[in-house]
Amino acid sequence: MSDPSATSDTAPGTHRLRATGISAGYGKNLVIDELSLAVPASRITALVGPNACGKSTLLKAVARLLPIASGSVLLDGADIHAMPTRRLAQRLGILPQSPIAPASITVGDLVWRGRHPHQRFGRRRTAADETAIAEALLATGTADLIDRPVDRLSGGQRQRVWIALALAQDTPTLLLDEPTTYLDIAHQIEVMDLLADLNRQTGKTIVLVSHDLNQAACYASTIVALRDGRIVRQGPPEDVLTEQTVADVFGMSCVVVPHPRNGAPQIFPLGRRDLNWEIGSK
Amino acid sequence: MAVLDPPEAGPPEAGPPGTRPRETSAAAVALLLSRRRRAQARRAAVPAVLLSVLLVGLVAASLLLELRRVPLADVAPAALGLRDGLADYVIFRIRMPRVLAAGLAGALFGISGALYQGLIRNPLATPDIVGVSAGAGAGAITVLVLAPTLPYGTTLAALAGSFLAVGLIHALSWRGGVDTYRLVLVGIGLSAVCTAYTNYLFTIADEHSMDVAMRWLIGSTAGATWQGVRVLAVALAVCLVVARLLTRPLAGIALGDELATGLGTHVPRARMLTLLLGAAAAALATSVVGPIGFVALISGPIAARLAGGDRACALAPLVGAVIVVGADVLAQRAPLVSPVPTGVFTALLGAPYFVHLILRRPNGAPA
Numbered sequence: 184m185s186d187p188s189a190t191s192d193t194a195p196g197t198h199r200l201r202a203t204g205i206s207a208g209y210g211k212n213l214v215i216d217e218l219s220l221a222v223p224a225s226r227i228t229a230l231v232g233p234n235a236c237g238k239s240t241l242l243k244a245v246a247r248l249l250p251i252a253s254g255s256v257l258l259d260g261a262d263i264h265a266m267p268t269r270r271l272a273q274r275l276g277i278l279p280q281s282p283i284a285p286a287s288i289t290v291g292d293l294v295w296r297g298r299h300p301h302q303r304f305g306r307r308r309t310a311a312d313e314t315a316i317a318e319a320l321l322a323t324g325t326a327d328l329i330d331r332p333v334d335r336l337s338g339g340q341r342q343r344v345w346i347a348l349a350l351a352q353d354t355p356t357l358l359l360d361e362p363t364t365y366l367d368i369a370h371q372i373e374v375m376d377l378l379a380d381l382n383r384q385t386g387k388t389i390v391l392v393s394h395d396l397n398q399a400a401c402y403a404s405t406i407v408a409l410r411d412g413r414i415v416r417q418g419p420p421e422d423v424l425t426e427q428t429v430a431d432v433f434g435m436s437c438v439v440v441p442h443p444r445n446g447a448p449q450i451f452p453l454g455r456r457d458l459n460w461e462i463g464s465k
Numbered sequence: 466m467a468v469l470d471p472p473e474a475g476p477p478e479a480g481p482p483g484t485r486p487r488e489t490s491a492a493a494v495a496l497l498l499s500r501r502r503r504a505q506a507r508r509a510a511v512p513a514v515l516l517s518v519l520l521v522g523l524v525a526a527s528l529l530l531e532l533r534r535v536p537l538a539d540v541a542p543a544a545l546g547l548r549d550g551l552a553d554y555v556i557f558r559i560r561m562p563r564v565l566a567a568g569l570a571g572a573l574f575g576i577s578g579a580l581y582q583g584l585i586r587n588p589l590a591t592p593d594i595v596g597v598s599a600g601a602g603a604g605a606i607t608v609l610v611l612a613p614t615l616p617y618g619t620t621l622a623a624l625a626g627s628f629l630a631v632g633l634i635h636a637l638s639w640r641g642g643v644d645t646y647r648l649v650l651v652g653i654g655l656s657a658v659c660t661a662y663t664n665y666l667f668t669i670a671d672e673h674s675m676d677v678a679m680r681w682l683i684g685s686t687a688g689a690t691w692q693g694v695r696v697l698a699v700a701l702a703v704c705l706v707v708a709r710l711l712t713r714p715l716a717g718i719a720l721g722d723e724l725a726t727g728l729g730t731h732v733p734r735a736r737m738l739t740l741l742l743g744a745a746a747a748a749l750a751t752s753v754v755g756p757i758g759f760v761a762l763i764s765g766p767i768a769a770r771l772a773g774g775d776r777a778c779a780l781a782p783l784v785g786a787v788i789v790v791g792a793d794v795l796a797q798r799a800p801l802v803s804p805v806p807t808g809v810f811t812a813l814l815g816a817p818y819f820v821h822l823i824l825r826r827p828n829g830a831p832a
Contacts, residue, residue: 248723272729279723283586285774291501292775299717300729308502310495317494326494329501352728 199224199356199388200245200275205254207244213252214240215412222356222405225386227378229399232409233433238392239280241409242358245390246277258356272300276354278345280361280392284333290344291329294319297351319350323377339370346377357381359391363398371395375402400424400447408432424448505773509780512771516783520568523790527564528556530798566689566753567793567807568786569697571760573750575785576704578761579768579778580743583715584736587645589822591761592627592747595648596655600630601748602682602756603659609678610670619681620696620752627748630655631740684755684808686793693753700749701782707742708778711735716775757792757808759815760785766818788814 200222208214215237222228230238243249245256247263256263263271284293297319298312320326323343328336333344342362349357362378363371379402381387393399399406400420407417410432416423429437429450436453529540532555539552578591592598604626608618633655638648663682667675680688714735717725722732747761768780792810797803799810
C-alpha cells in the first residue's frame, strides 16, 4: 500500500480519524477490502479516484452509515461502532451526496435540524443552539435566506444551506460526499473556499470526496487516490498527482503543470488527438 | 423571487457567489432566530385552537341535535348524574360513546397516516392505502366470525392482522428505500388477498355473525360502546406519547436515511417503531369503528398545510378527529341521505384527493 511517511508534515498522534483494515460494501459485494486510512487532524483530505473505486463507500463506512465487515474505525481513539449514535453525531458530521429537502421547508428550519444530536428529549432549544445556527448561517452566507423555502433556492445556495446544516451540527470532523457536484464552476469554487475558510479558522478536520483533481490539489493538504477499493497512493498533492499515479489510478495520460498562482499540481488530460499531436509535432 | 441571478451576465459578484455576508453578528442572527421561532410557535397554535373549537362544536352538535322528545332542560341534570331517564339514556348511553369513539378513532387514523407519510416521505403511503388497514380488517373479521365471544378479540385480532400486514409490506417493498409505486401495488395486492379471505370467511359464517361482520365492515360509529371508547382512549394516549418521542427521528429521516443517521438517529429502530405504531393506531381505530376510509390519507396533508410540515404529526390527530366527528354528524343528520355509514362522507372528501395524488406527475412528489 501507500507510503506511510507521505503525511509526514503532520506530527504522529494527530490523526483524528483512523480506519484499520476495514471492509465494507453493499450486501455480499465488498467494495473496499482491508483498507486502512489515517486522516490528519485539522487538515483537508480529499478522496479521489474513478467511478466505483470505493471512495464514497469508504466515507460512509468511516461515518458508520455502512456496516463494516471487518476492521475498526477510531475517532479520537474511540471505536465508532461502540459509540451511541447520538454521541457519534456530536463528534462527526457527514453530508451525503444527495440529501433530501422536505417539501417547502425553510432554510432556518432545515439548518435547525443540524442541532438534533445536541438536543435532549423534551428540551426546548437553547441559546447555544441559536448561536450555533446563527454562526453556521453567517459562515455560509445564508443568513439572509432564513425564511426562504429551500426548494426555491439556486443550486449553489442550496449546497451552502446543506453545509450550514452540517456546520450547525458543530462537529470537530466533517465528511462531505462530492459537495460540489451539480454546481457550476463559480459555485464550486465558492464552496471550496468556504470549506478552506472553515478549516483555517476553526481547525475543523475535513474529508471530502471529489471528482475534480485540480480543485482537490488546490484545497486539500492530503490526497488519497483510490482504485478498485484500494488506496493506490496518499500524501500531499505534489506527491500524489503525478503523471504516473494518474495513469495508475485513472488509466489516463496527462500532463502535470504547477498552478500559475499557488503552485499546486494541475492535471491536463491527454486525449488521443493530443497524444498523436505530441508525437507528430516533435 | 424565483429569479435569483440577473438574466444577463451582470457584474461578477452578482448572484450568490462572492456576495459578502453583511456585517452581522452571530448574536443578532441568533436573536432573529429565537424571535422567529416564537412567532412560528404562535402561528402554529392558531390552527390548533381553531380546530379544537370546531371539534367541541361538532361534538355538541352530535350530542344535542334532533333531541326530539328529550327535554333540553333535562340535559344538565343528566350530565351531573342527577337524573336517569330519556336524556341520560339518549345522550350518555347512545350518543356519547358514539361521538367519543368517532373523535378518538379519527385522531388515531390521523396520527397513523401522518406517521406513515412522514416516514415514507410520500402522501400516498398511509396505512389504509398500503394494506395495513385491510390486514387489521381481516384479523377483526376472523374473530367476529369464528370466535365472537372472545373478550377484546376483535381488538387483538386487528392488531395482529395489521402487524402481519406490516411485516409483509416491509418484506415485499423495502429494498434499502421504498419505491412508492411498488408500495401501493403491494398494498393493492394485500388488500385483494384480505378481501378474498374475508369472502371465504363469509361463506362459512353463520347468519348472525355474518350480519355483525358486515355491519362492522361498512365502517360505522353507530355500534360504539363504552368498552370501545376505553380501548381507543388508552390507545390514543399511548400513541401520542410514542409519536412525540418519534418527532425528532422522523424530522431527521425526512432528510434521507443517510443524513438522519449522520444526525444521530438510529434509523432502522425508528423506522420499525413508526411502522408498528402507525399500524397499531390504524388497527385499534378500525377494530372499534370499522374501516372508515381516507381519514388517514387526508389528515396529515391538511395538518401540514395548516401548521407546516414539521408539525403535521402533532396536528394530524386533531384534524382526523374533526373529520370523523364531522362526517359522523353529517352521516346521521344530513337531509335526504341520512342515516348512512360514516365512511360515506370521509370517502366523499378523501377519494377526490386520492385521485389527485395518483394523477399528478410522478416527479412532482416531494423530492
